[in-house]
Amino acid sequence: MIDSRRALGLWRRLDVTVRDLPLGLLFLVASLMPSLQGHGTEFGGLPTRPGDALAGVAAVLQCVPIAVRRRWPLVCLALVSAGFALDQIRGYHLFAGTMLPIALLSAGMHLERHRRATVIGGTVAFAALSAEMYRRGPGEAVIEFVAFYLTLALVWGIGAWMRSARAAEADRRRRVAEDARNAERSRIARELHDVVTHHVTAMVVQSEAARYLTAAPERLDETLAGVSDTGRRAITDLRHLLDLLNPDHGTAEPRTPPVGRVLTLVEQTRRAGQPVEFTEEGTPAASTGSSDLVAYRVVQEALTNALKYDHGGKTSVLVRHGEREITVEVGTDGSGTGASSPGGSGRGLAGLQERVDVLGGQFSAGRRDGGGFVVRARIPGGSVA
Numbered sequence: 001m002i003d004s005r006r007a008l009g010l011w012r013r014l015d016v017t018v019r020d021l022p023l024g025l026l027f028l029v030a031s032l033m034p035s036l037q038g039h040g041t042e043f044g045g046l047p048t049r050p051g052d053a054l055a056g057v058a059a060v061l062q063c064v065p066i067a068v069r070r071r072w073p074l075v076c077l078a079l080v081s082a083g084f085a086l087d088q089i090r091g092y093h094l095f096a097g098t099m100l101p102i103a104l105l106s107a108g109m110h111l112e113r114h115r116r117a118t119v120i121g122g123t124v125a126f127a128a129l130s131a132e133m134y135r136r137g138p139g140e141a142v143i144e145f146v147a148f149y150l151t152l153a154l155v156w157g158i159g160a161w162m163r164s165a166r167a168a169e170a171d172r173r174r175r176v177a178e179d180a181r182n183a184e185r186s187r188i189a190r191e192l193h194d195v196v197t198h199h200v201t202a203m204v205v206q207s208e209a210a211r212y213l214t215a216a217p218e219r220l221d222e223t224l225a226g227v228s229d230t231g232r233r234a235i236t237d238l239r240h241l242l243d244l245l246n247p248d249h250g251t252a253e254p255r256t257p258p259v260g261r262v263l264t265l266v267e268q269t270r271r272a273g274q275p276v277e278f279t280e281e282g283t284p285a286a287s288t289g290s291s292d293l294v295a296y297r298v299v300q301e302a303l304t305n306a307l308k309y310d311h312g313g314k315t316s317v318l319v320r321h322g323e324r325e326i327t328v329e330v331g332t333d334g335s336g337t338g339a340s341s342p343g344g345s346g347r348g349l350a351g352l353q354e355r356v357d358v359l360g361g362q363f364s365a366g367r368r369d370g371g372g373f374v375v376r377a378r379i380p381g382g383s384v385a
Helices: 002-013 016-031 053-068 073-090 095-110 115-136 142-210 217-245 259-271 291-309 347-358
Strands: 276-281 315-321 325-332 362-367 373-380
Touching (some): 016 095, 073 095, 095 142, 115 142, 142 347, 259 276, 259 315, 291 347, 347 362
Antiparallel strands (some): 325 373
């Protein structure tokens, strides 16, 4: 099995001319066999005559050019047609005449330019050959010539259809690849948005708070240490994210933040001056696939918005692990301020909606009764690519 696969691989790496040559040589040898003399294509009703030197020329013209049927299809068709005309006019009726439909089919499939001119030229050449055959022959009915022409036209049409189908498949694959690239760009853009927005927002809020702590050196030092820690986390997350752009990133350790890391987000947000109450219910499943990451991003984006638009307001985070889903709810009471907000692009919540929708979950975000804001997500468990 291994040897056959290796041989097949070596064969496919050969030039198409080398791969097509054996077919032409096979029909050439068959045409020269006495047992097959006069058993080829018969067109025009001329009597079969014994082979001679011109018969060998006709056989070579019809068989050997098949080697270039894909590389130079027009050259192949012209030479094979010339050999076929010589074969029929002389009445050899060689087995090599079978090569004409093959050359015609290949031209219909692989000819890139001058296709219309080829059809017109081929029709004129066939009309001239038919007239000569009619003059030399016993007077075959015109319908016989028309039927043979229609047969050749059908072969060309099949080749043209195969060419169109191949082009359509190539276009489909190109569009699929382009869609995949666009989806990957969108995914990386969402990841960058989540990482950068959360960390930078926390750093901005902490830096703003540090301006008012000059009279309390110990608290100022603690706040600046928090800014440094947040910056280091941002750098680490960005490095892991940019590793995805490296073709060898698959050898690195997977970087999928589990819901357990939500506590780290909560602690970081608390250091930025946001009072956060964190509740986790249930036991995380052994394998949740993409659900863990999406739940993590929901909490991350919601806490980022809390820092931006309700800074200092009481914030609650609830993560509930079910057998088949993860439920996340993050809300604020509206008692804080948005004065320290660096502003936003509005892409965060839309990105979360897309993430949850991909997994077949439910997502909502809006103002709550009595003030504040609440984000809710129900994320089905399971692995999703």
